Amino acid sequence: xxxxxxxxxxxxALVSALRGLxxxxxxxxVEAQVxxxxxxxxxxxxxxxxxxxxxxxxxxxxxxxxxxxxxxxxVSEEYTPRExxxxxxxxxxxxxxxxxxxxxxxxxxxxxxxxxxQNIEFFSEQTGQSFRINPTQVxxxxxxxxxxxxxxxxxxxxx
Amino acid sequence: xxxxxxxLDEIQTTLGEALIPxxxxxxxxxxxxxxxxxxxxIEAARAEGAAHIEFKSRNNASPTSFVFRTSPxxxxxxxKDYGYAEIEFTGKPILEAHLGVRIEGHSExxxxxxxxxxxxxxxxxxxxxxxxxxxxxxTVIIAVEAKYYTTDLSLNLGRAFLGLVxxxxxxxxxxxxxxxxxxxxxxxxxxxxxxEHKIIPQNRNEVNRLRxxxxxxxxxxxxxxxx
Numbered sequence: 001x002x003x004x005x006x007x008x009x010x011x012x013a014l015v016s017a018l019r020g021l022x023x024x025x026x027x028x029x030v031e032a033q034v035x036x037x038x039x040x041x042x043x044x045x046x047x048x049x050x051x052x053x054x055x056x057x058x059x060x061x062x063x064x065x066x067x068x069x070x071x072x073x074x075v076s077e078e079y080t081p082r083e084x085x086x087x088x089x090x091x092x093x094x095x096x097x098x099x100x101x102x103x104x105x106x107x108x109x110x111x112x113x114x115x116x117x118q119n120i121e122f123f124s125e126q127t128g129q130s131f132r133i134n135p136t137q138v139x140x141x142x143x144x145x146x147x148x149x150x151x152x153x154x155x156x157x158x159x
Numbered sequence: 160x161x162x163x164x165x166x167l168d169e170i171q172t173t174l175g176e177a178l179i180p181x182x183x184x185x186x187x188x189x190x191x192x193x194x195x196x197x198x199x200x201i202e203a204a205r206a207e208g209a210a211h212i213e214f215k216s217r218n219n220a221s222p223t224s225f226v227f228r229t230s231p232x233x234x235x236x237x238x239k240d241y242g243y244a245e246i247e248f249t250g251k252p253i254l255e256a257h258l259g260v261r262i263e264g265h266s267e268x269x270x271x272x273x274x275x276x277x278x279x280x281x282x283x284x285x286x287x288x289x290x291x292x293x294x295x296x297x298t299v300i301i302a303v304e305a306k307y308y309t310t311d312l313s314l315n316l317g318r319a320f321l322g323l324v325x326x327x328x329x330x331x332x333x334x335x336x337x338x339x340x341x342x343x344x345x346x347x348x349x350x351x352x353x354x355e356h357k358i359i360p361q362n363r364n365e366v367n368r369l370r371x372x373x374x375x376x377x378x379x380x381x382x383x384x385x386x
Contacts, residue, residue, distance in 0.1 A: 002163055010167055017171040021178060025185035026309050033310040039342070091309035094337065096177050098359050099188050102195045103179065105360040119224040122190045123239045126230040130239075131181035133191070144177040151170045158163055 002159045007081040010159070014088055026095045030088050037076030038083070045070045082159055089152050097152070100138065100145045107135040190229040192307035193273050196335055196358070197227075197244075197258055199366065200274060200301060203373030204246045204256075207381075211247040216240045217286065228259030231271035233293065234285035245279065248377070251384045253279040254300065261293040262302070264326035269293050275329070276301040276376075299329035300380045301373060306336045317343035324352060331376045335369060 002010070018027050046053075046062035046069070053059045061069050079087065106120065123130040161169070181187060204212060216222040218240045225242040232238070234257070244256040256276045261269040281298035296302070304320050306312060320334045334347055334354040347354045355369040 006163065010163065013167055013171070017174055021175060022183060029185075029308060029310045032313065036313070087310060092174070094307075094309040095188065096174065098337065099182050099191060100177070100179060101360050102191050103182065106191070106194050106198055120194065121224060121226045121239075122187070122194070122229045123226055123241075124186075124229040125232050125236065125238045130229075131187060133179075133181065137179065137181075141177055141179050144173055148170065148173045148177045151166065151173055155163075155166055155170060158166065 004081045007085050007159055010155075011081070011085045011088060014085075014092070018092070023095060026091050030091045033087055034079055034084055037078055039074055039076055041072055042075045043070040044073045044075070085159060086156065089156055093149065093152055097145050097149045100141055103133050103138045104142070107133060107138050186229065189305075189307045190227065192337060193258055193305045194227055195360075196303055196305045197256060197274050199358075199370050200256055200276060200303070200373050201244055201246075203370045204254075204276075204377055206370065207374045207377040208248065209246050209377070210249045211245075213245045214242055215245050216242045231259050231261050233291040234260060234282055235288050235291060243282075246276070248381050251381055254380070255279050255282040256301075257282070262296045262299055262327070262329070263293045264296055264323075265328060266326050268326060270296075270323050270327065272299070272302050272329075273305045274301070274303040275299050295328070296326075297328040299327070300331065301376045302327060302329040302332040304332070304334050306334075308336065308338055311338055312336055312340035312343055314340075314342045314346065316340075317346045320347070321350060321352070330379070331372075333369075333372065 015027055018024070046058065049062075053063065119132055119134050121130055121132045182191065201212060214222060214225060216226065217237070222240065222242055226239045228239075228241055232241075243258075246254040246256060248254075254276050255278075256274070257272075258274055260272055260275060262272045262275060262277075264270050275294075277294050277299045281294045285292050285294050302323075304323065306316055316336075317334070317340070320332075324332045331353060334343070334352065335358050336343075336354075336356050337359050339356055344354065344356060353372060355365060355372065357365045358369055360366065
């Protein structure tokens, strides 16, 4: 089992690799989720804050009474280093492995009507840019994608 | 036995080899995903007994290449020979399935619709109009908001979908994502809206469920237009 320090180093190394491949958008999505934290609904007892409330209502209800009220709040807790790395690994899987699987489904699935078309082009009127996908292109990356999925699975098990 | 560092190095190398150059941006992943959901809508129409499904384009009756919009547009746009699917159920008004078109809400505000199925009569009016007009949402039988994210989705996406639905007269609107989002799912369930999560090819249970939802929309359309 890797230590927190080792896990943080792995996280940083992967983030650096993603930046090198211009996958900054993946890092941004991961960092947004990490910043949000792990959310859950919990009972909070303000009396346990051991604070002097300025608001009289708070002071009366949560400190002055012997059994202060408890309230339900959505609480955000920081992810552990291991959880943060798992979020990143899942994100890499979504961005690379699953994207190719979706491309594969559209171009190669026998049940799909659209598969009879030779080329699929995606065009933006706003930018004037386009990209294409076709079955040959998707098949070229098949082995690497499967290998990546396997390696990500192995790393998950290790940490 | 390989060390963690060796494994990490191998992942970094393989990452570069697995990336299809045209699919490295967030927008490309989104666009591809919308095309995938579009294909599920077509499958649902076929499963519901569509007598005829044909891929058409603005200029060419039967295209060999299919051009999808990646930014919302108008049906009469000649920027590209955009493709769409024509769907026909026997004895019913003909439908068209499109990606990335603007539709008009109650408030006369235009909304972007990732995937929509609407009456051909309305689509044709908009396509042949010399002015840029958007189809009215009351002629839309399926409207889909499709989101592709690499992490769990933030609540603002659910709120945006609620805003769209509140201003739309589309028969059925769906929020479809590739991942989980507990908060969005809770919100949309509470508001009794249609949604589906974890929609990616290997999640057959969820994909079948979504396809069935689309099939029900086609079933209801046929029932509504029963003579």
